[in-house]
Amino acid sequence: MxxxxxxxxxxxxxxxxxxxxxxxxxxxxxxxxxxxxxxxxxxxxxxxxxxxxxxxxxxxxxxxxxxxxxxxxxxxxxxxxxxxxxxxxxxxxxxxxxxxxxxxxxxxxxxxxxxxxxxxxxxxxxxxxxxxxxxxxxxxxxxxxxxxxxxxxxxxxxxxxxxxxxxxxxxxxxxxxxxxxxxxxxxxxxxxxxxxxxxxxxxxxxxxxxxxxxxxxxxxxxxxxxxDVLRRSAERARVAVRAGGDEAALSDAWVRWLRADARTVVGEDAAAALEAAAPFDQIWQGLARYWRKRVERDGAGALEVPLA
Ligand SMILES: [Zn+2]
CATH class of the missing domain: 3.60.15.10 (Ribonuclease Z/Hydroxyacylglutathione hydrolase-like)
Incomplete structure (x- = not known):
């Protein structure tokens, strides 16, 4: 091992x-x-x-x-x-x-x-x-x-x-x-x-x-x-990108949600370790970019279809 x-x-x-x-x-x-x-x-x-x-x-x-x-x-x-x-x-x-x-x-x-x-x-x-x-x-x-x-x-x-x-x-x-x-x-x-x-x-x-x-x-x-974790995260981002709005506000809302969600399960130290491993704003940026690229490729309808 x-x-x-x-x-x-x-x-x-x-x-x-x-x-x-x-x-x-x-x-x-x-x-x-x-x-x-x-x-x-x-x-x-x-x-x-x-x-x-x-x-x-x-x-x-x-x-x-x-x-x-x-x-x-x-x-x-x-x-x-x-x-x-x-x-x-x-x-x-x-x-x-x-x-x-x-x-x-x-x-x-x-x-x-x-x-x-x-x-x-x-x-x-x-x-x-x-x-x-x-x-x-x-x-x-x-x-x-x-x-x-x-x-x-x-x-x-x-x-x-x-x-x-x-x-x-x-x-x-x-x-x-x-x-x-x-x-x-x-x-x-x-x-x-x-x-x-x-x-x-x-x-x-x-x-x-x-x-x-x-x-x-x-x-x-x-x-x-x-x-399930991956899908839930991607789905949440899809809905947020579809709703649209100011990019900084979208990112802030994402970070606030993820910080709160982590703290429903773990304490401060583990929550800080999670965020050090993957800054939460970057998690948002990657997902938002993924969905926006899908829209460029497949049209706005790409945001209407939940992940199967
Ligand atoms: Zn890594």
């Missing part, structure tokens, strides 16, 4: 988790997190008897900075360290300019404080994936499934021995018994996301590892609950 390494993002527990999977000769990391968390990653590994030099491979679910930010720093420090990532994401890890420009639109002047440096991953380290592969890393076998929805280049990994599925953000964020759908701009896609949930369920995982946050037992029950 994996170790759950808490990266203590912005000094807060329970926001970003890296999975450390013991293997022959060391450890495999799923999503090493941002460079700003490298000191925490290092000490969390040390608590389990490993150093960064023991890392045999990085399995990247997707290239958002909270998941993959430190990949280049690690791959440059340990030449030849294999970095598995979807082919679309691999291009951006090799040449991060566009990825960083897109992230800067979301985070502005806060980029460095949140994420630290983002170095390119050398080509020699990159192992581009499409989904459907079977990887053998340090004597462990992982099957790769393409799971778009949260991001167009998202993949999930199933460890075929203990049947833990490493699903990144595909199964959302779950802290203290409250789940929310992580729907930042720019490329969330609700129908494809639901197909990805079906694909993960079809793997029959025993448990799920969520980046935000940690292992979830009883994967099947969680996945079916999470599908």
């Amino acid at each position: 994996p170790h759950t390494l808490d990266l203590q993002f912005l000094g807060r527990a329970g926001v970003i988790a890296t999975a450390a999977i013991p293997c022959e000769g060391g450890v495999v990391l799923v999503d090493p997190g941002p460079t700003s968390c490298l000191p925490a990653l290092t000490s969390a590994l040390a608590a389990h008897g490993y150093g960064l030099a023991d890392v045999r491979a990085l399995l990247i679910t997707h290239i958002h900075l909270d998941h993959a930010g430190a990949s280049g720093t690690l791959a440059q420090a340990w030449p030849g360290l294999p970095v598995y990532v979807h082919a679309i994401g691999a291009k951006h890890l090799a040449q991060p300019e566009k990825l960083l420009a897109s992230a800067t639109r979301l985070y502005g002047a806060d980029m460095n404080r949140l994420w630290g440096a983002f170095l390119a991953v050398p080509e020699v380290s990159l192992r581009p994936l499409q989904g459907g592969e079977s990887l053998v890393v340090g004597g462990r076998t992982f099957s790769v499934t393409y799971t778009p929805g949260h991001a167009v280049h998202h993949v999930s990994y199933l460890d075929t021995a203990d049947r833990v599925a490493y699903v990144g953000d595909t199964a959302g964020i779950a802290v203290g018994g409250y789940s929310l759908a992580a729907t930042p701009p720019p490329d969330i896609d609700i129908p494809r996301w639901e197909e990805s949930l079906t694909a993960i369920a079809a793997l029959a995982p025993a448990s799920l590892f969520l980046t935000h946050f940690g292992l979830v037992a009883d994967a099947a029950a969680y996945l079916s609950r999470y599908r």
Whole structure:
């Protein structure tokens, strides 16, 4: 079973988790997190008897900075360290300019404080994936499934021995018994996301590892609950976009609702961890953009049809 390494993002527990999977000769990391968390990653590994030099491979679910930010720093420090990532994401890890420009639109002047440096991953380290592969890393076998929805280049990994599925953000964020759908701009896609949930369920995982946050037992029950969370969120956004109005007011109303909704289930600390993992205004922005793109494609009628 994996170790759950808490990266203590912005000094807060329970926001970003890296999975450390013991293997022959060391450890495999799923999503090493941002460079700003490298000191925490290092000490969390040390608590389990490993150093960064023991890392045999990085399995990247997707290239958002909270998941993959430190990949280049690690791959440059340990030449030849294999970095598995979807082919679309691999291009951006090799040449991060566009990825960083897109992230800067979301985070502005806060980029460095949140994420630290983002170095390119050398080509020699990159192992581009499409989904459907079977990887053998340090004597462990992982099957790769393409799971778009949260991001167009998202993949999930199933460890075929203990049947833990490493699903990144595909199964959302779950802290203290409250789940929310992580729907930042720019490329969330609700129908494809639901197909990805079906694909993960079809793997029959025993448990799920969520980046935000940690292992979830009883994967099947969680996945079916999470599908409802995703739909409820997307439906609420559809109705709000259809009603229209001032964008800042729509965003504020969304943030107020989500803050209150989370607090019906969890206390202040968990609610703050949820919001640190996925700023609530970005959750709104991604959903609003998704529905407005649907209107551009299918006409205003796209907002009249509830999700099936
Ligand atoms: Zn994330």
